[in-house]
Amino acid sequence: MAKEPQKKWWFKEVNKEFKEELLGIDRVTRVTAGWRQLRFRASVIVWNEKWTVGLWIWKAWEVVVAIEKAVRDAKKNLIKFEIENWTIAHDITANFKAASIMLHPASPWTWIIAWWAVRKLISVSGIKDILAKRYGSTNPITNARATIKALSMLKPNPKNSKKVVEEVVETKEEVVAEIKE
DSSP: OOOOOOOOTTOOOOOOSSEEEEEEEEEEEEEOSSSEEEEEEEEEEEEETTTEEEEEEEEESSHHHHHHHHHHHHHHSEEEOOOBTTBOSSOEEEEETTEEEEEEEOOTTOOEEOOHHHHHHHHHHTOOSEEEEEEEOOOHHHHHHHHHHHHHTOOOOHHHHHHHHHHHHHHHHHHHHHHHO
8 A cells, every 4th residue: 555645844735716727928029229128928817616717918027927917917807707507698799809709608518619718718717518709800818808808798697696586585584583583
């Protein structure tokens, strides 16, 4: 039987609330009067398991710094949305600059049918079945931003919201009844 390795005293297990995914790292060069300035652009997706997603882009002289700052700012700009049966409740079309994206709910076991930047963003958001079509720009960052805009426009299904309201009313009445007793 293999022994489980002992954890060192300096090793600390970190429970992160948000998970991070790198959408891309690009070299960006700006030519000035005497030389070229080389920087790195990191685009990062941040999410948790509760249908909350954030996307941010940051440039820096070093890759690590660009990623850290992109993660920090992505956590500040999160969007929250609701899904039903692992898909979205209704059709959405969103535009961002030259990119246009259409999201369509899909039947179970359809999985994610989308272009790579949109697919990466949707797969981490917790949606399992969806059809997505992009129009216009092929730039992954603009398409990812259009997808974020589309997800922020999602509205909850009115059938589900009535159930939630009824549950809240019932619990409120129970609490009032307990206080009176």
